Amino acid sequence: MTDPSPRVQFDPAAMDGAAFYRVLNSVVVPRPIAWVCSRSAEGVVNLAPHSFYTVACVEPPVVQFTSVGRKDSLRNVEATGEFTVSLTPEWLFEQVNATGTDFPPGVSEAEECGVTLEPSERVGVPRVAGSPVAVECTLHATLRLGDSTVVLGRVQLVSVWESAVRDGRPRIEQLQPLARLGGNEWSTLGEVREIKRISYRRWAGDPAIGEGVRGD
Template sequence: MTFAKRTDFDPATLERRDFYRLLTAVVVPRPIAWVSTVSAEGVDNLAPHSFFTVSCTEPPIVQFTTVGRKDSLVNVEQTREFVVNLAGERHFEQINATGTEFPAEHSEFERVGITGEPSALVRPKRVAESPVALECVLHSATRFGDSTVVFGRVVHAAVHAEVLEDGHPRIERLRPLARLGKDEWATIGEVRSIPRIRYAEWPGHYGGQE
């Protein structure tokens, strides 16, 4: 088999921005945490973070990374609470707009036209338009170079009833957005389903079929 020639990239010699653009172009698609926080002065903040995932299931912990000291990080450090709102396809332009670096005394909810609603257990508002909101309290934060990974323990989940079927969220109703490289975004596209093969059922295994 003949393989295509590779091009080598050395993070030690490339400009930081250039290697960042390479990483975000190949680590794709990335789910988006639409993070709402509130400052110590009571200013609501809302920003998208595409370095986001689940960290632990028991206790339930999610994480997002902020590059530099953005308002989301400052607010979480001050109040120790935040909400991860699902970033849905129909709010694409508003989600992108909340990535604008507004001054800290400005609320993205107001500037972008997002409706806030009270959370059940934390101070930051939820995004009323978002079908899922994960209310979190700060577990810990770890600094790596120019970035900080924020870990939050999920203390409450609020899900719009219309995206549920038999108590479970349906992906075609959630319609989540994902980030790609450059200014590119993605929708869910084709959804495939396949069950995981148990070792006992693996072909050739004594408990499986030959």
């Protein structure tokens, strides 16, 4: 599919930062959500969704989320050195959104929003009991970039509901993750499509691996 219409140019050097942020959020999609649980030095538990989230490294296993500004999650992780990331499933949509409210630092979002927490296995910060996946992390490093801070968490354990694991790995149809889009838009899983990656040998038609060159 091609669109014959002219392109609209969005130049960060010519735009207000907040306006360009909205553009980036609308084109870097869909984004997985890190439902980050942390604990302050005073013992107050914080739970907040962060949609700048991904895997940073495989060996050692490290995940990362970005705090835009100095949010409670960042301050708590810096203070205690640990956090959990719970997957955000469809059935907790409203609670995930509600925990993004700018509650004061001394208020627990989980309590306010009716989210049940449970103890983790390896870290002293709880995880979301109603989420099928929890990633337990210790702080690996932080990286300041302008108005944001990238938080790198060394994965100590991934715990998944037994009912969501098949053939040795978590199955997406059981996880039903939410994703963030632009503005106030969210997305659910939708259609799942599967295709094998093509090796260069097969792409080049290596006779040692059969007749099918592409797509089999």
